[in-house]
Amino acid sequence: MISLKNVTKSYSSSLTIGPLDLEIPSGGITALVGPNGAGKSTMLTMIGRLLDMDAGSISVGGHDVTSTKSKELAKVLSILRQENHFVTKLTVRQLVGFGRFPYTQGRITAGDEEIISKYIRFLHLEELQDRYLDQLSGGQRQRAYVAMVLCQETDYVLLDEPLNNLDIAHSVEMMKHLQVAARDLGRTIIVVLHDINFAARYADYVCACKDGQIVEFGPTESIMKDDILTDIFETPIQVIEGPNGLMACYH
Structure with missing residues (x-):
């Protein structure tokens, strides 16, 4: 479980x-949704200890993110930010291999190579594994980054807008990969999404943010309501039953 208690981050007086109070259950996919500037990415990066909070406490799988040693936390929690600045003359395989660093400290073993190969296969990167990052499309690089994070083999995975740079077809493919990772690999995945319909289709839980506050949290179907979504996004939204489940239609 991920627990936030009275968590606050102040950028200015305005x-x-x-304060954020939230308990995200273990297992499945939890989507963080809401308009731009709602605080979704800030909350995610505080959970991942990439941004200090000004007050409150956060625990992930029983580990206090403030006091747990980085080496230990990196075996519990992994995070992929929106902006990734890796040396472009890395191959895909080398990048994915960085996910093993908390265990190897850079000394890759034969066992680690097997794990790296597992996640290269999982994200269908076999034909790209010897290519350099600057030879890839944005979508291919995004898959490689997600493979790296999964290769860290943490119980909790935080992804900040992993559908960036992906078209609709590749976004669907990515969300299916994450569903499988949650279901078959037993990961708890927290993902920031801009499109509420991807949350509706693939998330088990939805946490809706607005104006720096958590305004709704619960199973996805409980959040996919006309009045709730209209209030969150401040535009008329109608929820209908589509061929793949509930869909939000903007008016």
Whole structure:
């Protein structure tokens, strides 16, 4: 479980995130949704200890993110930010291999090579594994980054807008991969999404943010309501039953 208690981040007297109180259950996919500037990415990066909170506490799988040693936390929690600045003269395989660093400290064993190969196969990167990052499309690089994070083999995986740079077809493919990772690999995945319909189709839980606050949290079907979505996004939204489940239609 991920637990946030009275978590606050102040950027100025007029811009504050929180206080945030939330318990995300273990297992499945939890989508963080809401308009731009709602605080979704700030919350995710505080959970991942990439951004200090000004008040409150966060625990992930029983580990306090403030006091747990980085080496230990990296075996519990992995995070992929929106912006990734890797040396472009890395191959895909080398990048994915960085996911093993908390265990190997850079000394890759034969066992680690097998794990790296597992996640290269999982994200269908076999034909690209010897290509350099600067030879890939944005979508191919995004798959490689997600493979790297999964290769860290943590119980909790945080992804900040992993559908960036992906067209609709590749976005669907990515969300299916994440569903399988949650279901078959037993990961708890927290993902920031801009499109509420991807959350509706693939998430088990939805956490809706607005103006730096958590305004709704629950099973996806409980959040996919006309009045709730209209209030969150401040535009008329009608939820209908589509061929693959509930869909939000904007008016």
